[in-house]
Amino acid sequence: MDRRSLLKLSGTLFAGSILTQGYATTKTLETIAGLDLPTNVDNPLYLHFNENSLGLSPKAKKAIVDVLSNVNRYPESHINELLATIADTFKVEKQQITIGSGSSDIIRGLINMQGYLAAQAGKKIQLISPEPSFSLAAEHASAMGIKVVNVPLDKNFCMDIATMKNIADAFDGISICYLCNPNNPTGTLTSTQTIADWITQADATKNFFMVDEAYAEYITDPAFVSGTSFIRENRNNVIVLRTFSKLFAMAGMRLGFSISTEATAKALSPFMAIENISSTTAVAGTASLLDKAYINESKAMNTHSLKITTELFDQIDIKYLESHGNFLFHQIKCEPELYTAEMKKEGIIVGRPFPPLTYWSRVTLGTTEEMNKFLSVIKKFKKKGWV
DSSP: OOHHHHTTOOSHHHHHHHHHHHHHHHHHHHHHHHTOOOSSSSSOEEESSOOOTTOSOHHHHHHHHHHGGGTTSOSHHHHHHHHHHHHHHHTOOGGGEEEESSHHHHHHHHHHHHHHHHHHHTOEEEEEEEESSOOHHHHHHHHTTOEEEEEEOOTTSSOOHHHHHHHHHTOSEEEEEEEESSOTTTOOOOOHHHHHHHHHHSOTTTEEEEEEOTTGGGOOOTTOOOTHHHHHTTOTTEEEEEESSSTTOOTTTOOEEEEOOHHHHHHHGGGSOTTOSOHHHHHHHHHHHHOHHHHHHHHHHHHHHHHHHHHHHHHHTOOBOOOSSSEEEEEOSSOHHHHHHHHHHTTEEEOOOBTTBTTEEEEEOOOHHHHHHHHHHHHHHHHTTOO
16 A cells, blocks of 8 residues: 555545544643643642653763754664664564654554555444543544444453453454553553453454553563564564653653554555654664663662552552552542642642542652652641542
8 A cells, every 4th residue: 555545535534534643632732731730830740641750861862962963864864773773672673663753653543544444445443442541542533433432441450351352342343452551540450361362362354453562661570471472473463552751751752663563564654654753863762772771770760669659658558559650540539620739739740530530640650859759748638638
C-alpha cells in the first residue's frame, strides 16, 4: 500500500483519519486546561503526569548540544542510528521498528491503519480497552467512528482478559485489543500467561493486539515476559509500544517506538509521517539508550521513592496498589475535587480522577526530596481524615 492509495478512501473514515490527530491534540489540551494548574504558587511540585524528575541523561544533553550545528540538515542519519540502537537493544531488525513523536503518535497511526483496512475489506471494527487505562486509543478510535468497548478492571485491578476475549470472540468483525501492561493509572501488572493464552489462541484475521509497555523498564517481577516474545513468533497481529517519556525523562522531546514484524511495520509506514522526529530528539534517544549509568540511576531513584512512599502508607494505613511503574495509585477518603484542590494549595499537583475508581488518586514517584514533601502533606491529610 502506498500513500497515494490512501487518498482514494472517502467518507467518514477518511475524514476521521485526517482530523483526529488534531482532535487528540485538542482533547489533550482540554485535559491539561481542566486541571487548572496553579499560577500563583512558586515552584509547584508536578506529580501528575508520570514524568521523570531526574531529568535528561547527561550523555543525551551532550548529544543535543553536539548536533545543534547540524540541524539545518534533515534528521535521516540520526534516525537511522536511533533505529539501529533500538534494534540492537531489543535484538530485532531495524525494519521491525517504527518511530513516533511519542508512542501516542504510533497509537494514532495504528488505529488509522486498522480502520482503513477494515473499510477496504468491508468489515466492522471495534476497539476493546480496559477501564480505567491510558485513554488515547479509545478517544482516537471514537473520533473516527470506531465502536469502543471499555471493560472494567477485575477485582485485582488488573485487565479482565477473559471478558475482553469474550467480547472479541462475539464480534463479527475486527477487534483492536488495547492492552496497557503495566496499566496506567493503576500500575498493576496483568499475568503474562493470561495475555499469552489469549493472543496465541486468537484468530489473527479478527484480532489485532496493541501491547502498550510504556512502563516496562520499571518491572521487577521475574514472571513478566515482554510482548516482544509474540513478535519473535512472527505474529503480524501484535505490536508492542514503548516510550522514552518515562525512564529516559524525554516527555517534552516526544519520542516513542513500536516493535512488530517487518510486515506489520511496513503496513503501518504509510500512516506515519516521514522523518517525524527531530535530529535533537533522535540523538538524545540514542545517547539515552547507551547511557547505562543513567538507566541504573533512574531505576534506583524510582525504587527508593516507591519504597519510602509505601512504607509510610503502610505505617499510617493508606491502601495502595502494587505498582510496576513510576507512580502509585492509592485510596483517598474525601471527594477527589477536595483532595486535588487541597494538594494544590500545598503546592503539589497530583493525578486527575480516573472514573470509575473515583476515590483513588495517582501520584508520580519523583525524587526523594519531592516524595518527602508529598509525604509530609499526606501526614497532615491523614489527620484530617482525607486519606
